[in-house]
Amino acid sequence: MVYKIVKLGHPVLEQVAEPVREFDTPELHQLIGDMFETMYAHKGVGLAAPQVNVSQRLTVIDTSAGEDPAQKLVLINPEITRLEGSQVGEEGCLSIPGFREDVKRAMKATLHARNAKGEEFEITGEELLARAMQHELDHLNGILFLQHLSALKRDLIRRKIRKLQKAGEWE
Numbered sequence: 348m349v350y351k352i353v354k355l356g357h358p359v360l361e362q363v364a365e366p367v368r369e370f371d372t373p374e375l376h377q378l379i380g381d382m383f384e385t386m387y388a389h390k391g392v393g394l395a396a397p398q399v400n401v402s403q404r405l406t407v408i409d410t411s412a413g414e415d416p417a418q419k420l421v422l423i424n425p426e427i428t429r430l431e432g433s434q435v436g437e438e439g440c441l442s443i444p445g446f447r448e449d450v451k452r453a454m455k456a457t458l459h460a461r462n463a464k465g466e467e468f469e470i471t472g473e474e475l476l477a478r479a480m481q482h483e484l485d486h487l488n489g490i491l492f493l494q495h496l497s498a499l500k501r502d503l504i505r506r507k508i509r510k511l512q513k514a515g516e517w518e
């Protein structure tokens with residue numbers, strides 16, 4: 348099932364999500380499958396559960412955008428354990444469609460997470476994968492990429508979005 352993605356302005360996007368406590372349940376597997384389906388339908392490389400109005404610490408990432416099944420990544424209750432270097436690159440968000448800006452992130456990120464079965468693992472990503480992991484983990488803490496921009500740029504984007512909301516073009 349392809350979910351509706353909630354957009355900036357929905358309170359769930361600014362909440363700190365709850366840890367997943369039950370693993371390997373049919374509901375969890377279904378949610379993960381649906382999140383991949385939703386992400387691919389919207390041509391994204393990452394999707395966090397709060398973006399489908401589920402306030403849980405769960406995110407899916409696929410930097411190949413569906414081209415290579417080996418790149419599919421499920422991160423549950425993830426914690427960043429190490430950040431190294433820096434990179435600046437264009438970033439967007441399925442919850443803020445139509446807006447892309449340069450964002451500074453660590454070049455390399457290591458995190459600790461659980462998979463759908465509840466098994467713990469560690470993963471290190473660089474470049475795009477590191478960027479996606481940092482972006483998606485921010486979502487679990489109620490943080491959007493706009494918060495990494497200058498106040499000036501952020502206000503400009505928020506003003507444009509308010510106009511779209513008034514015009515009924517931001518649902």
Ligand SMILES: [Zn+2]
Pocket residue numbers: 439440441442482486
């Ligand atoms: Zn996002």
